[in-house]
Amino acid sequence: MNDSATDPVERTAYITCVLCEASCGLEVKLRDEQIESIRGHEGDPLSRGHICPKAIALQDIHADPDRLRKPVRRAGDDWVEMEWDEAISLVATRLAQVQAEHGRNGVGVYLGNPNVHSLGALTHGINLVRTLGTKNTFSATSVDQLPHQLMAWALYGHQFLLPVPDIDRTDLLVLFGHNPMASNGSIWTVPDFPARRRELASRGGRFVVVDPRRTETAKVADEHHFVRPGTDVWVLLAMLREVLALGASPAAYVDGVEAVRRAVEPFTPEVAESFSGMPAATIRGLAADLHGARAAALHGRMGVSTQAYGVVCQWAIQCINILTGNLDRPGGTMLTSPAIDLVGHKIVAAGHFGAWQSRAKGLPEFGSELPVSTLADEILTPGEGQIRGLVSIAGNPVSSTPGGHRLDEALGGLDFMVAIDIYVNETTRHADVILPPTGPLEREHYDLIFHTLAVRNTARWSPALFEKPDDARHDWEVARDLALALIRARGEKPSVVDQGRFRVPPRMIVDGLLRVGPVRGGVKKVAKRPGGIDLGPLESVLPDRLQTPTKRIDLAHDVPMSAVAELADHLDVGPIRLAPDELLLIGRRHQRDNNSWLHNAPRLTKGRARHQLLVHPDDLAKRGIVDGDEVSVRSASGQIVVECAASEDMMRGVVSLPHGYGHGRKAGVRMRHAVTLPGASINDLTDPSRTEQVSANGVLNGVPVTLAPGPPA
Numbered sequence: 001m002n003d004s005a006t007d008p009v010e011r012t013a014y015i016t017c018v019l020c021e022a023s024c025g026l027e028v029k030l031r032d033e034q035i036e037s038i039r040g041h042e043g044d045p046l047s048r049g050h051i052c053p054k055a056i057a058l059q060d061i062h063a064d065p066d067r068l069r070k071p072v073r074r075a076g077d078d079w080v081e082m083e084w085d086e087a088i089s090l091v092a093t094r095l096a097q098v099q100a101e102h103g104r105n106g107v108g109v110y111l112g113n114p115n116v117h118s119l120g121a122l123t124h125g126i127n128l129v130r131t132l133g134t135k136n137t138f139s140a141t142s143v144d145q146l147p148h149q150l151m152a153w154a155l156y157g158h159q160f161l162l163p164v165p166d167i168d169r170t171d172l173l174v175l176f177g178h179n180p181m182a183s184n185g186s187i188w189t190v191p192d193f194p195a196r197r198r199e200l201a202s203r204g205g206r207f208v209v210v211d212p213r214r215t216e217t218a219k220v221a222d223e224h225h226f227v228r229p230g231t232d233v234w235v236l237l238a239m240l241r242e243v244l245a246l247g248a249s250p251a252a253y254v255d256g257v258e259a260v261r262r263a264v265e266p267f268t269p270e271v272a273e274s275f276s277g278m279p280a281a282t283i284r285g286l287a288a289d290l291h292g293a294r295a296a297a298l299h300g301r302m303g304v305s306t307q308a309y310g311v312v313c314q315w316a317i318q319c320i321n322i323l324t325g326n327l328d329r330p331g332g333t334m335l336t337s338p339a340i341d342l343v344g345h346k347i348v349a350a351g352h353f354g355a356w357q358s359r360a361k362g363l364p365e366f367g368s369e370l371p372v373s374t375l376a377d378e379i380l381t382p383g384e385g386q387i388r389g390l391v392s393i394a395g396n397p398v399s400s401t402p403g404g405h406r407l408d409e410a411l412g413g414l415d416f417m418v419a420i421d422i423y424v425n426e427t428t429r430h431a432d433v434i435l436p437p438t439g440p441l442e443r444e445h446y447d448l449i450f451h452t453l454a455v456r457n458t459a460r461w462s463p464a465l466f467e468k469p470d471d472a473r474h475d476w477e478v479a480r481d482l483a484l485a486l487i488r489a490r491g492e493k494p495s496v497v498d499q500g501r502f503r504v505p506p507r508m509i510v511d512g513l514l515r516v517g518p519v520r521g522g523v524k525k526v527a528k529r530p531g532g533i534d535l536g537p538l539e540s541v542l543p544d545r546l547q548t549p550t551k552r553i554d555l556a557h558d559v560p561m562s563a564v565a566e567l568a569d570h571l572d573v574g575p576i577r578l579a580p581d582e583l584l585l586i587g588r589r590h591q592r593d594n595n596s597w598l599h600n601a602p603r604l605t606k607g608r609a610r611h612q613l614l615v616h617p618d619d620l621a622k623r624g625i626v627d628g629d630e631v632s633v634r635s636a637s638g639q640i641v642v643e644c645a646a647s648e649d650m651m652r653g654v655v656s657l658p659h660g661y662g663h664g665r666k667a668g669v670r671m672r673h674a675v676t677l678p679g680a681s682i683n684d685l686t687d688p689s690r691t692e693q694v695s696a697n698g699v700l701n702g703v704p705v706t707l708a709p710g711p712p713a
């Protein structure tokens with residue numbers, strides 16, 4: 001007979017991994033509430049059993065002694081724990097003070113990447129930002145996908161109408177500046193990319209990668225072409241020109257073709273070759289292949305978004321997909337029909353561009369956010385509207401944004417800073433108070449964003465794996481409590497609308513939204529099925545789903561067209577000119593890194609070091625540097641010392657460094673494993689004064705640098 005007192009209690013839970021855009025479904029086995037195993041959930045209709053090493057590390061985050069579990073207040077280089085009510089009240093009072101003295105814009109906001117991976121941050125965090133009411137709002141968008149959103153706004157009438165490659169049915173997939181074998185896909189929720197890529201090959205399809213490094217993805221492609229960093233714009237415009245020469249087949253709802261034809265006329269494949277190093281014949285061949293394929297998809301990501309002409313690159317990519325007839329075609333690039341339709345239900349605004357400018361540099365807002373490259377300027381430049389207080393939510397801009405070292409100094413001079421964050425990192429170490437919400441295994445989740453970008457229409461509810469501890473607060477509760485306290489600290493009374501907006505929990509919001517969609521039921525119905533509800537493959541939805549007032553697409557939209565005209569006027573100038581000894585620096589992601597965090601997860605940091613600067617052996621030899629040497633790397637913005645590694649995978653003249661390294665720069669950071677990790681921050685080299693031509697997105701790739709042996713004397 002079993003002795004129930006000693007019998008272990010076993011259970012299996014099905015949850016969503018919130019660590020990257022792939023949003024995999026996980027199967028977690030527990031024994032007496034201890035995690036026994038984390039696996040990919042085979043029955044998940046979207047992720048089909050996929051998992052990567054980061055998901056295993058979810059348990060490291062959960063158990064990490066470095067993770068904050070109670071609010072802390074800075075006392076010199078030390079941190080003192082506080083009770084929640086006391087902390088919220090202190091923060092609200094101080095923020096209200098800064099805004100009373102310096103105006104609403106006197107408090108700035110930075111929203112980091114993990115916000116999009118947290119339901120509560122999306123449903124409630126955004127309302128906290130609204131309550132702050134500052135124009136000085138910044139986010140990771142402007143070191144990332146801002147050009148995509150701007151292009152979608154211009155062409156499709158909504159910043160979130162972002163077509164994704166229909167990889168499961170395509171015959172030809174062409175990726176520019178994207179490394180899904182490491183990143184698992186971006187602005188494209190494509191869990192299980194490795195298997196989907198293999199299926200493409202076994203269907204007889206082709207896969208082409210254009211990248212200055214022979215990446216993990218390039219290595220599994222049928223073709224890889226090197227391109228000199230920052231020159232994709234000429235390649236893509238030349239491809240667009242060639243597609244038009246072959247004959248365009250746009251849908252009936254597409255306008256502006258002739259204007260585009262005239263605009264791209266100067267951009268010949270020969271011009272593109274001279275700037276990019278990509279042979280004109282290759283450029284013509286790619287255009288012809290995209291034009292001739294039964295179904296083809298062209299997608300460009302970080303590599304082309306975070307360079308000087310990111311918006312034109314993204315626009316040209318859409319134009320090529322549209323003019324080859326591949327937009328909205330099975331196997332081409334398609335829009336999703338998510339169970340919760342952020343676009344159709346107008347939950348997310350369509351976006352607006354240039355409605356105001358940043359104070360110091362006159363850079364344009366997009367969707368009410370300013371480009372983060374200019375955050376330090378807004379802190380350091382005196383005058384009306386200067387940022388004197390900061391709210392940083394799930395972010396580490398000192399590590400993640402151009403000229404991070406300058407921002408690091410600027411943060412030290414603020415009157416008050418609060419971070420809503422689970423760690424003391426390079427940025428939050430400057431905070432006066434840190435408010436730590438529950439971790440990823442303690443909260444419920446529904447992917448509002450990534451279902452909208454997924455290769456299959458599904459709806460998955462993720463329960464909290466563990467109940468939150470009694471004295472913990474979820475991110476939505478922190479946002480609620482802080483916003484309501486701030487309103488009171490201003491001497492006002494929260495309105496009925498405010499009360500309602502903040503007190504309804506995320507689950508109820510999702511429930512209501514699901515009920516008006518195709519699922520025909522709420523959270524309960526979705527949650528009943530591990531892996532969620534399968535709504536099938538992507539469907540053709542155009543022109544119905546367009547949000548332009550005319551329900552038509554105008555390819556010749558003013559914003560991209562004026563940028564193309566400017567490029568045409570300066571065709572003799574071309575890309576950035578380099579001094580003879582200069583190289584171009586680009587970024588890199590690894591499967592076991594996650595932006596600037598997770599470096600204190602032992603499971604992810606063990607094994608071969610990967611912080612090195614990759615350099616082609618010829619470029620090392622020219623400088624008398626040997627593989628494994630320490631080198632100093634200098635740019636217009638700063639200097640770092642880092643170990644180098646010879647790599648034949650690099651294009652000559654190009655060097656690569658991963659971002660998110662360089663921890664424990666000074667006292668205060670409390671991440672044990674991370675601070676002993678070798679490596680330096682690439683964003684001490686990226687230049688905040690060089691921004692993308694149209695949107696002022698960060699230019700993270702194609703940064704001119706020089707290399708010298710050893711640390712500087």
Ligand SMILES: Nc1nc2c(c(=O)[nH]1)N[C@H]1C(S)=C(S)[C@@H](COP(=O)(O)OP(=O)(O)OC[C@H]3O[C@@H](n4cnc5c(=O)[nH]c(N)nc54)[C@H](O)[C@@H]3O)O[C@H]1N2
Pocket residue numbers: 111112113114118140143144302393394395396397399400401420421422423424425437438439440475587588594595596597659660682683686700
């Ligand atoms: N040079 C260069 N720079 C880059 C990039 C590049 O390719 N090259 N990539 C850019 C891109 S695409 C991005 S998205 C940004 C990302 O950069 P950031 O926006 O700074 O975000 P992260 O580094 O992902 O994480 C920031 C912090 O969020 C906290 N955090 C994690 N989970 C939670 C949570 O659930 N709640 C709360 N409140 N906090 C949490 C952790 O402490 C972590 O340190 O970096 C950008 N920077």
Ligand SMILES: Nc1nc2c(c(=O)[nH]1)N[C@H]1C(S)=C(S)[C@@H](COP(=O)(O)OP(=O)(O)OC[C@H]3O[C@@H](n4cnc5c(=O)[nH]c(N)nc54)[C@H](O)[C@@H]3O)O[C@H]1N2
Pocket residue numbers: 020021113144176177178179180182183184185186210211212213215227228229230231232301302303304307586587588589590591592593594595701702
């Ligand atoms: N393991 C892991 N996964 C992640 C993340 C992570 O940090 N680690 N971060 C997540 C986030 S926030 C994002 S936004 C996504 C990003 O996902 P990806 O877009 O795949 O990001 P990267 O791996 O930086 O890939 C950018 C590629 O562009 C190339 N490149 C650089 N400059 C140029 C150029 O001028 N032209 C061209 N054609 N290529 C260029 C680089 O060599 C690199 O291979 O990944 C997400 N997934």
Ligand code: SF4
Pocket residue numbers: 017018019020021022023024050051052053054055184191
């Ligand atoms: S690919 Fe992304 S979502 Fe999937 S398990 Fe890895 S980190 Fe999690």
Ligand SMILES: [Mo]
Pocket residue numbers: 113140144
């Ligand atoms: Mo990102």
